[in-house]
Amino acid sequence: MIQFQEIIKKYGNHVVLNIPELEIPAGQLFGLVGNNGAGKTTAFSLLLDLIPPDQGQILSKGEPVQHRENWKRYTTAFLDESFLMDFLTPEEYFYFIGDLYGWGKPQVKAFLEQYQPFFNDEVLGKRKYIRDFSKGNQKKIGLIGAFIGDPEVIILDEPFANLDPTTQIRFKRIIEELESTRTVLISSHDLSHITEICRRIVLLNKGKIEKDIQVSPSTLTELEDYFAG
């Protein structure tokens, strides 16, 4: 589904990401871990063509993402608050996204219905602009926005940060219940959450892949040992 080929990204002379090869097959629940500055957000930004690589290319369905538009049809992302339109109400935001994928209002409404427990009565029908919601609720809006339009690839940066414990658990369930055809890429600092939901975890350190693990019951300990050391 997604291939990183000889990717090098520098800021000045400083190499922030160096991935010679990485392939993520369709339907994988893929986790990215690493300390600050490891290159997680850079990797996602390259994948979304928000920044250009200095070398190499990233393919999505065999086609380079750079200067192309096709991947946008089946890829969605929520990296940070710049993925929200904060002058809209949550409903307007969801309908706007729906419009982009040809989903009518009733379809979006029905879709949102299944996420009522996740929103916990704090988001829908509040008649507030997104900018007036708390950070946690803004995050909920952005995350659910990324599920609209039947995307095949979903990219989420730090989805658990700012969420309350109940919502974190509910969000894990949402990811687990996704159809097995969806490719989900998640970065997180929360090792127990990410080992719980992801089938494969890649550990980045200073821009390089340090470990590429198929998740097993011992993975959490392995990661904890690595970061403790």
Add this chain to the structure above:
Amino acid sequence: MRVPLTRYQWLSWVRSPALTQQIVQTVILVLFGLYLAANLVFLSLFATKIMKELYPQADPATKLGGLLIYGFFAGLLMRILFQKFSGLQIKPYLLLPVPKNKLIHYLLRSSLTSFFNWMPLFILLPYFIQDVLPNQSTTYAIHFLMFYVGFVLWNNYLAFSVDKLFKLKPTIAALPVILLIAVYIADHRGWISVSPFLERWFTACMQHGWLAALPLLGAVALYVYNLKALGRIYFLVDKNSNEPVTEMVIPSTLLGRLGYTGVLIGNEIRMIWRHKRSRSLLYIALLMILYPLIFMGNPVMDYAGFKVFLALFITGIFALNYGQLMLSWNSPHFDFLATRQVRIEDIFRAKYYILAGSCVVLFLVTLPYGWVYQEYLPAHIALFLYNIGFSIYVYMFLAAYNSKRIDPSKGAMMNYEGISIAHFFILLPLWGIPYLLYIVFQFLGPNVPFLIIGGLGMAGALFHTSIIHQVTKLFENRKYPILSAFRKKS
């Protein structure tokens, strides 16, 4: 412990990512200020002469004294509308062991350096030195200085209180301005008599020290009041408003036919209405509609170059103000637009329809001026077409080369965020071209230049789809620099 607040202010300025932009703006503002100051000094030096000329029967000093009070009231209203009192981002200091009073004293004192406090001095001091000191008694001179300087301070701190303590909506703040203009006109025409009252007030102040001291005492009282009131309210306030917002339903029949572009237009309209800066541009457009009233029956209307200028701005003021920041309005959520199935071409098309739509509305609303002044009509039509068929593309071109992040929730008055030197280099020729065409072709007949300008605009408007397509290509090469510029908060 001394906390170098001024130094931190300076550092935040110097280390801002938009430093060059700020320097350019500051230089332009300073030049503009100097120009204004020179005008005021000139006016001040000739004040006595002008008074004698205008009111041969009256005592020039008294007449001027009354007029100055008028002017200072007008100044107060200008301050309420335009003066900015932020100075220091006080929030980070509230958690530090810096006495809160010290911060508020700093805020109050730094407000004195404003342009609005210097301008009155330029009109007062030359007159004071040239006319008051040599011709009037010492008591008079002292009273004069005390009264007007007190007035400046009183205005400053009153505007400060209004800004910090009462959040006025621009619409409400504009009402007293209209009222003052109405009073002035009524007074001028002799329907009511305010100036004799002001002159008596002035004369009384020159005689009685306690009267002259009143504004100064008022200023001190306001200073103390602000100090107390701000001390009470300056906490880390939660800005969440509980007022429910109305959802804006965009009629789908109208916009549905335009596909994605229609969806984007709907969002753009919401964006304009829900952000402070873009919304104030609507008020500015509204004021611009009334602007030609000033020139009604004035011979300057007959000067054709002026018609070009007037028509260009009346029909295109919103397109200019909104369009020159084009994509910057979307800068806070541009990553979203860039990664979703939104083509940049659709964004530009949506912008085109919004901007051209604003020109159409303004054109129609101001069309009656063309009925009253038939000689103005050709310019009105021609420059309207020029705006929709040329100006808007220039703004798009500008967007590809100059895109800065802006915070659209800040007000529009005295706000130059996102504006750079490139705007001057590109906008001046844009305004110059129709004027030049006029000069060159007017010899072929009075309406020939307007036919040419209008024809050019018409062609541009008709081919908007292909022109926008070309502009979009230009933008595609600039995608990454623009995306990265939009992520930099100033």
